[in-house]
Amino acid sequence: xxxxxxxxxxxxxxxxxxxxxxxxxxxxxxxxxxxxxxxxxxxxxxxxxxxxxxxxxxxxxxxxxxxxxxxxxxxxxxxxxxxxxxxxxxxxxxxxxxxxxxxxxxxxxxxxxxxxxxxxxxxxxxxxxxxxxxxxxxxxxxxxxxxxxxxxxxxxxxxxxxxxxxxxxxxxxxxxxxxxxxxxxxxxxxx
Numbered sequence: 001x002x003x004x005x006x007x008x009x010x011x012x013x014x015x016x017x018x019x020x021x022x023x024x025x026x027x028x029x030x031x032x033x034x035x036x037x038x039x040x041x042x043x044x045x046x047x048x049x050x051x052x053x054x055x056x057x058x059x060x061x062x063x064x065x066x067x068x069x070x071x072x073x074x075x076x077x078x079x080x081x082x083x084x085x086x087x088x089x090x091x092x093x094x095x096x097x098x099x100x101x102x103x104x105x106x107x108x109x110x111x112x113x114x115x116x117x118x119x120x121x122x123x124x125x126x127x128x129x130x131x132x133x134x135x136x137x138x139x140x141x142x143x144x145x146x147x148x149x150x151x152x153x154x155x156x157x158x159x160x161x162x163x164x165x166x167x168x169x170x171x172x173x174x175x176x177x178x179x180x181x182x183x184x185x186x187x188x189x190x191x
Contacts, residue, residue: 003038017096019134019164021061027054028061048074057164068116079119083172086123087179089152090187092168093144102165105137123172126159138166145169148184155181 008030014022028051035042042050044062051058052074059074060067067076111118118129139146145162149169152160156178157171173179 001038001040003034003040006034006037015092015096015168017098017166018092018168019097019102019162019166020090020168021057021164024055024058025061027051028058032062048076068119077116079116081119083123085174086158087173087176088170089155089157089173089179089181089184090163090168090170091148091152091184093142093148095142095144095167097138097142097145097166099165101141102134102138106133124158127153130159130161132161132164134165135162138162142167151181151184155179155183 010026012022012026014020014025016022031047031050031054034040035047047062048059051062052072056073057069060069060076063076063078066079066081068079069076113129115130118126121129135146135149139149139162145167149160149162149171152169152171155171155173156175157173160169160171162169171179
């Protein structure tokens, strides 16, 4: 694009091996910053393609809104989610999960009910209908991650799951006090 040389300094605050998209969001943030800094005004499709060339979940961060992602993550369909009034607590156990470890235990399959239909259900039903396929084998290898999810549910989360390929887990709460439970050390944010 003829933008010239660029130097980037990264102050990393999202832990590695947590399944929180830290590296992917950082990479996409650089692409978006360069587009703005150099006034490139690239169309969204081109930004998505540039991000997708870096990794499977980088394109998501171009829009940075709820999306149902297919393909390698670059084919996105907006999803309506109303999480107002909920609080999210994120717990990161001391262990990490490598991408290789996470994907080694996955057996692809077509779900009986499409993900878009399951996400459309009320959040209070997600624990029954919305599962992270990485959890069974990651929990078996890292019981501390399973324990963190259980602690979130025990504290009153209306939904809890491992984030992406792990090792962080998150819980959605209808009450800030429950989200700040002392049974775990969360990072808590309103949604």
